[in-house]
Amino acid sequence: xxxxxxxxxxxxKSYLQLSLYCFLVALAFSAxxxxxxxxxxxxEEVQKSPLIVMIEEPREKVLKKxxxxxxxxxxxxxxxxLRIYNENIKTAVEKFWPYNKEGIQYKTYDEIKAxxxxxxxxxxxxxxxxxxxxxxxxxxxxxxxxAWDKNIQEDFDDRRDAMFTSMTVNIIEDFEKGAVYVLPxxxxxxxxxxxxxxxxxxxxxxxxRVSMKKDKVKGRDLMKQQEEEMKKRVQLxxxxxxxxxxxxxxDKLTAAKFKEYYPYPFKxxxxxxxxxxxxxSDAAYAYGVEMPVIISQSNRDIIIYMQYVFDAADAEPMxxxxxSTGSLMALSIINKAGSRNFTTKTAQKIVAQIKGKEGD
Numbered sequence: 001x002x003x004x005x006x007x008x009x010x011x012x013k014s015y016l017q018l019s020l021y022c023f024l025v026a027l028a029f030s031a032x033x034x035x036x037x038x039x040x041x042x043x044e045e046v047q048k049s050p051l052i053v054m055i056e057e058p059r060e061k062v063l064k065k066x067x068x069x070x071x072x073x074x075x076x077x078x079x080x081x082l083r084i085y086n087e088n089i090k091t092a093v094e095k096f097w098p099y100n101k102e103g104i105q106y107k108t109y110d111e112i113k114a115x116x117x118x119x120x121x122x123x124x125x126x127x128x129x130x131x132x133x134x135x136x137x138x139x140x141x142x143x144x145x146x147a148w149d150k151n152i153q154e155d156f157d158d159r160r161d162a163m164f165t166s167m168t169v170n171i172i173e174d175f176e177k178g179a180v181y182v183l184p185x186x187x188x189x190x191x192x193x194x195x196x197x198x199x200x201x202x203x204x205x206x207x208x209r210v211s212m213k214k215d216k217v218k219g220r221d222l223m224k225q226q227e228e229e230m231k232k233r234v235q236l237x238x239x240x241x242x243x244x245x246x247x248x249x250x251d252k253l254t255a256a257k258f259k260e261y262y263p264y265p266f267k268x269x270x271x272x273x274x275x276x277x278x279x280x281s282d283a284a285y286a287y288g289v290e291m292p293v294i295i296s297q298s299n300r301d302i303i304i305y306m307q308y309v310f311d312a313a314d315a316e317p318m319x320x321x322x323x324s325t326g327s328l329m330a331l332s333i334i335n336k337a338g339s340r341n342f343t344t345k346t347a348q349k350i351v352a353q354i355k356g357k358e359g360d
Contacts, residue, residue, distance in 0.1 A: 040209060040210070040213055042171060042180045043180060043181075043206050043209055043210070044210075045124070045171055046099070046124040046169055046170075046171065046180055046206070047099045047100070047206065048099070048100055049100060049122055049123050049124040049171070050100055050102060050103050050104070050105070050122070050123050050124070051093070051097060051099070051100060051101075051104045051105070051123070051124050051125075051126060052104075052105045052106075052107050052112060052115075052123050052124065052125045052126070052172065053089060053090070053093055053104065053105070053106050053107070053125075053126050053127070054107060054108070054109060054112055054125065054126065054127035054128075055086040055089065055090075055106045055107065055108060056082045056085055056086060056108075056145055056146055057082065057108050057109075057145075058075070058078065058079055058082065059143070059144060059145040059146075061143075061144050061145075062078060062145070062147075062148055063075065063078075065149075066078060066149075072149040072150060073148070073149045073150030073151075074150065077150055078148055081148060081189065082146075082148075085146065085189070085190060086106070088190070088191070088192045088195055089128070089190070089195055090106060091192065091279075092192060092195040092196050092199055092279075093126065093199065095196075095279070096196055096199045096200060097126075097199060098199075098203045099124075100124075105123075109142060109143060109145065112125060112172070112175055113175065113176070115172060116172055116173070116175045116176075120172060121172065121173060122172075123171070123172040124169060124170070124171055124172070125169065125170055125171070125172050125175055126167070126168070126169050126199075127142070127167070127168050128146060128165055128166065128167050128168070128185070128190050128195075128198075129141075129142055129144065129145065129146070129165065129166060129168065130144065130145070130146050130147035130163060130164070130165045130188060131144075131163070131164060131165075131166065132162050132163050132164075133162035133163075133164070133292075133294060133301040133302075133303050142175075142176050146165060146188075146189055146190070147163050147165065147188055147189065148189055162301075162303055162336070163188050164184050164185075164188060164292045164294065164303075165184070165185050165187065165188050165189070165190060165194075166182050166183060166184050166185065167182070167183050167185055167190075167195075167198035167199075167201075167202070168181070168182050168183075169181045169202055181202055181205055181206075183198055183201050183202070183205075184291065184292050184293065184294055185197065185198055186289035186290055186291050186308075187271075191271050191274075191275055192275040192278070192279055193271070193274045193275045193277075193278040193279070193287070196278050196279060196315070197278065197289075197310065197315050200314065200315035201315060204314075204315070204316065229316075230316075230317050230318065230319070230320070231353075231356070233311065233316065233317070233318040234309075234318050234319045234350075234353045234354050235354065236311075236318070237264065237286055237309065237318050237319065237350075237354055238264040238265070238354060240265070240283075240284060240285055240286045240311075240312075241265040241266060241267050241284060241285050241286070242262070242264065242265065242266040242267070242285075242286050242287070242288060242309065243266070243267055243269050243273070243274050243277060243285055243286070243287040243288065243312075244258075244266060244267070244268055244269070244287075244288045244342055245268075245269060245270065245271055245274055245289075246268050246269070246270060248288070248289070248290050248341055248342055249268070249341060249342050250339075250341040250342060250343045250344075251341075253341075253342070253343065253344065255268050257344065258342075258344070258347055260344075261344045261347035261348050261351065262347040262350065262351060263351070264351075264354075274287055277312050278312055278315075281312060281313050281314070282312050282313070283311070283312065283313035284312075285312040286309050286310060286311055286312060286318055287309070287310055287312055288307060288308065288309045288342060289307070289308050289310065290305060290306075290307060290340060290341065290342075291305070291306050291307070291308050292304070292305055293305075293306060302336075302337075303336045303337075304322075304323060304336075304337050304338050305323070305336070305337070305338035305339060305340050306320055306321060306322055306323070306338055307320070307321040307339070307342055307346050307350075308320050308321075309350060319350045319353045319354070321339075321346050321349045321350065322338070323337040323338035323339070
């Protein structure tokens with residue numbers, strides 16, 4: 001039997017890998033980077049059950065880090081930021097949680113763990129947790145809580161250390177074991193904007209899962225429907241003001257430079273302004289964010305960075321900039337692909353989608 005040349009085998013393997021990754025990116029693209037693990041009956045249980053929201057208290061891992069490296073921040077500042085986070089998640093849940101709002105409880109990690117140990121049932125649990133992309137061993141540890149240091153945005157705006165934070169919803173019986181839904185957020189230390197985005201995304205995902213059963217829609221057909229919906233939505237983008245957070249712009253990318261490539265209304269803003277717009281569901285705006293899509297493999301996690309544009313009214317996607325084919329090809333060697341910041345090329349690709357064109 002004739003042996004195939006080595007380089008031909010390598011090319012075939014690379015092609016298969018690329019096809020797989022492109023499929024996974026397309027799936028994440030059309031499903032808002034969602035990872036849904038729950039059965040439909042678990043989704044329905046979350047929808048009807050009283051909600052427990054995990055609030056944050058100082059975590060031993062962070063306290064040890066601050067004690068060992070004081071330059072990373074002060075313990076009192078850490079505690080103050082946790083108080084702000086707890087207030088923010090309470091505000092977001094009370095305004096946007098679309099299901100059972102009777103008797104929402106706010107509990108710490110230890111308190112929820114104790115409830116599970118006492119065999120409490122019939123509750124849904126919502127929480128946020130930070131993780132590093134897995135190179136070996138488990139990636140998600142609830143007990144570690146949220147990553148923090150005094151310059152959290154500066155340190156993580158380009159995700160140098162592959163840190164990300166996810167919003168998770170599950171049933172209390174599966175606390176620390178299984179998840180009905182997991183979504184990476186666009187901030188490592190969650191802002192009000194990212195918390196609202198997460199809650200609205202839970203509703204969107206649950207609605208789609210329920211409609212798939214009700215209307216007997218297959219996953220592939222649903223993905224096509226979502227792609228078509230986004231093509232319609234992107235046509236509305238020029239009538240909205242696109243918000244971009246200043247720390248997510250490529251170095252030396254000014255508003256004047258961005259305008260050369262994006263001729264529609266936009267505003268370079270800080271996180272507080274974006275928080276306000278998204279908390280108010282202001283339909284006059286869309287917002288661009290940096291999103292990590294985490295693809296777990298048997299021995300490592302792959303991170304694909306994409307730039308999303310969401311409608312501020314309902315957090316539905318209007319445009320997505322995916323990594324280039326060349327960047328995806330490199331995934332066989334490294335575990336990252338895509339730009340970590342908004343660039344002039346990002347602007348060009350968004351404009352191309354508005355004009356009904358696609359490109360690498």
